[in-house]
Amino acid sequence: MSDHEYTPKSKFGKWFNDRLPLLTLANHLTDYPTPKNLNYWWTFGGILTFCLITQIVTGLVLAMHYIAHADMAFDSVEHIMRDVNYGWLIRYIHANGASMFFLAVYIHIFRSLFYGSYKAPREIIWIIGIIIYLLMMAAAFLGYVLPWGQMSFWGATVITNLFSAIPLVGEGIVTWLWGGYSVDNPTLTRFFTLHYLIPFLILGLVVLHIWALHVPGNNNPVGIDIKKPSKDTVPFHPYIVIKDGFALLMFMIVFAFFVFYTPNILGHADNYIEANPLVTPAHIVPEWYLLPFYAILRSVPDKLLGVIAMLSAILILAALPWLDSSKIRSAVFRPLYKQFYWILVADVLILGYVGAMPAEGLYLLVARVATAYYFLHFLVILPVLGWKEKTLPIPLSITEPILGGSPNLATAKNKESLNN
Amino acid sequence: MSEKKTNRRDFLFTATYAVGAVGVGATIWPMIDQMNPDASVKALASTEVDVSAVSPGKTITVLWRGKPVFIRRRTQDEIAEARSVKLGDLKHPEKDEDRAKDPEWLVMLGVCTHLGCVPLDQKGEYNGWFCPCHGSHYDISGRIRKGPAPTNMEIPKYEFVNANTIKIG
Numbered sequence: 001m002s003d004h005e006y007t008p009k010s011k012f013g014k015w016f017n018d019r020l021p022l023l024t025l026a027n028h029l030t031d032y033p034t035p036k037n038l039n040y041w042w043t044f045g046g047i048l049t050f051c052l053i054t055q056i057v058t059g060l061v062l063a064m065h066y067i068a069h070a071d072m073a074f075d076s077v078e079h080i081m082r083d084v085n086y087g088w089l090i091r092y093i094h095a096n097g098a099s100m101f102f103l104a105v106y107i108h109i110f111r112s113l114f115y116g117s118y119k120a121p122r123e124i125i126w127i128i129g130i131i132i133y134l135l136m137m138a139a140a141f142l143g144y145v146l147p148w149g150q151m152s153f154w155g156a157t158v159i160t161n162l163f164s165a166i167p168l169v170g171e172g173i174v175t176w177l178w179g180g181y182s183v184d185n186p187t188l189t190r191f192f193t194l195h196y197l198i199p200f201l202i203l204g205l206v207v208l209h210i211w212a213l214h215v216p217g218n219n220n221p222v223g224i225d226i227k228k229p230s231k232d233t234v235p236f237h238p239y240i241v242i243k244d245g246f247a248l249l250m251f252m253i254v255f256a257f258f259v260f261y262t263p264n265i266l267g268h269a270d271n272y273i274e275a276n277p278l279v280t281p282a283h284i285v286p287e288w289y290l291l292p293f294y295a296i297l298r299s300v301p302d303k304l305l306g307v308i309a310m311l312s313a314i315l316i317l318a319a320l321p322w323l324d325s326s327k328i329r330s331a332v333f334r335p336l337y338k339q340f341y342w343i344l345v346a347d348v349l350i351l352g353y354v355g356a357m358p359a360e361g362l363y364l365l366v367a368r369v370a371t372a373y374y375f376l377h378f379l380v381i382l383p384v385l386g387w388k389e390k391t392l393p394i395p396l397s398i399t400e401p402i403l404g405g406s407p408n409l410a411t412a413k414n415k416e417s418l419n420n
Numbered sequence: 421m422s423e424k425k426t427n428r429r430d431f432l433f434t435a436t437y438a439v440g441a442v443g444v445g446a447t448i449w450p451m452i453d454q455m456n457p458d459a460s461v462k463a464l465a466s467t468e469v470d471v472s473a474v475s476p477g478k479t480i481t482v483l484w485r486g487k488p489v490f491i492r493r494r495t496q497d498e499i500a501e502a503r504s505v506k507l508g509d510l511k512h513p514e515k516d517e518d519r520a521k522d523p524e525w526l527v528m529l530g531v532c533t534h535l536g537c538v539p540l541d542q543k544g545e546y547n548g549w550f551c552p553c554h555g556s557h558y559d560i561s562g563r564i565r566k567g568p569a570p571t572n573m574e575i576p577k578y579e580f581v582n583a584n585t586i587k588i589g
Contacts, residue, residue: 154537158553161536176452180461182486190455278481278488280537284553298554303534303570359555 028214033233034240035220037398041111042218043247044104050248051101052206056199058094059143066146068192070185073148074274092263098140099266100255102289105133109317114341116329117219123321125212130318132205135198137290137314142195148188149271150281156183156191158284162297165304182277222398223330232398283358291355292348296374298359299367309371316378323378325386333392337385344377461485466589468581471525479541481530484588488530488538489576490549491586494560499523501547502561512571516561519575527578527586528562534569549573 006027008014017023065084067076080087109129112118118126145156160177164170179186217228226232234240258266266288270281286294296313300306316323331338351370357363395401467484471491474480479492494502502516503523520526530549532539537553544550544557546565551558556567563572578588 154553158535158537161534164536176456178457179455180457180486184461184486186455186458186461277483277486278538280539280552282552284537298568301568303568306568 030235030237032214032236033217033228033230034236035218035226035232035398036234036239037220037222037232038218038240038243039221040243040247041107041114042220043244044108044111046244047104047248047251048101048108049206050251051097051104052199052202054097055094055101056203058090058097059196059199061090062094063196066192068146068189070148070188070275073146073188077147089259092259096255096258096263096266098143099258099287099289100251101136102140104251105136106289109133110345113344114331115219115221116223116324116326116331118321119324119329120321121216122213122219125209126321127318128205128209128212130314132202132209133317134314135202135205139195139198139202140287140289142191142198144287145188145191146195147271148275150273150275150279151268151271151284153183153275153277154280154284155286156187160187162307162310165307167304184277219329220398221330221332222395223328223332224394224397226398230397285356288352288356291353292351293355295351295355295367296371298355299364299371313371313374316375320378320382324382326382326389326391327386328391328394330394333394334385334389335392336389340377340381340385344374347373347377466587468585468587470584471586472584476524482588484576489588490526490528490530490541490562490573492526492541494520494524494526498547498560502559505559505561505563509565511564514561514563514572516563519561519563519572522580525586526560526562527575527588529574529576531573532556532569533564533571533573534567539573 006024008017008023013023062080065076065080065087067073077091080091082088084090112126112129141155141159145152160174160183163173163177166173175181177187178184179190217226220226229235268285285291293310293313297306297310300309326334326337328334331341347370350366351374354363354367354370359367464485467482467489469480469482469491471480471493474491474493476493476495477498479490481488481490483489499516502520505516507513507515516523519528530538532551532553534551534554534556537551539549539551539556539558541549544566546557546559548560548562548565549558550556551567551569554568556569557565558569558573559565561572562575564570576588578586581587
């Protein structure tokens, strides 16, 4: 919160604000003191908000034309593509929007990993973020089932069958999820309902995410605590708004490229074949954004352990603030962590690649090594680095290294005395 | 006031919580149970199949409860192969005699026990079925031999109504 008390200028504004302090909230958001060194990696929060709103708006429009019934869903999607005015555009925005959403969220998450944004006092922001990410994956999976193509049907079959790995109650849970003895119409209608619900849950969590963010304020590339407001901060509006806006425009160019030039490149041709419970497509591959986890699932030869490994790979992120024992946030001042960070990025990209390949031979071997390294990074490397790594000296403020000419306080002081 | 005495009010609180918990449970259960298979789904529990047109070495696939059922008329070689396997070599040991009551006819759910894909006929390293999703190999008795699937393909309840008709379910 800003230190000063806000009073609206107009009489009506004051009258209204006394009864519902919306103007105080708006003032808090516009004046919010933000670190002045935020780089473009910090613009993805705004971009993600844009993605969420885009998915909700296009999704609402699609729901006006889509029919959630096993006999009609596939045809109603083709009806949207061919008959509905601009239906093709709205559907392509929605389908590619999911990919863009994940692209942005991965950059957002890896920015946090690089700059240590998940560390105290920002653990709750981070954990809410992980819950949002889980809900995004659920929404994406449920939405992918709705067109009722071959990939929809078999993707739904494989993912719901993951629950059958649970001992004793697994089969019962799967039947309960399906509402029958296989994926069928009852499954489709409930998936549609949940797909409609989840974005609004995400919206609520985004509000909490931002609320929790506004308690300590933004982390920044230097990763130090700053006083706010101070010389180290600028008001959110117009400084950050204009930077976020510019980044969003660049992002929308990429988005539009996919929508208008290669709208199907991220999908699978098999999903333009209507669901057939008697034939499984030769290669079942999830959407690109789930591939690393799919690779982890397949790299374990046991069914239950594979499912456990895949879930752990996601949930381990929630424990990250406590696994990373280093007090220094930003990788800029952690020479060893910086290298391990990039190895992790490469590891996840490799997992994504082998996840798209058949699970055999060399691919399987690579998947196993990469899976092992993924867990090694979080469970061994991060805790050990905290007490082994020799970190670089951190500056006292954002302005200090620039004005003092050195990131080291002692040398900066020396220079000052020399100048004097 | 060192020792807390249980009085009438504590009893009332506990009784209220207990009744409240039962009430909440009774309200939530219909919300959960409505997702289980409904009466119309359960009504489709059995299917009768005419198998007179199936020649030896052929498999037909029929739909039962929304799932594929493989009905294979096995050749003499296949039966011999299925029956010669040692139980010790199997991940999920089951005798072929227990899986195919009439050795000529193998009736089983065509659903991979890993994650539910439909395995492909006459593929894989054991001349049986091969699941393309995650690479499980089944033999000519539908038993898991290699890959991530934990168990053999399931044998549904079935019976021969007459020489040409199988009733599944």
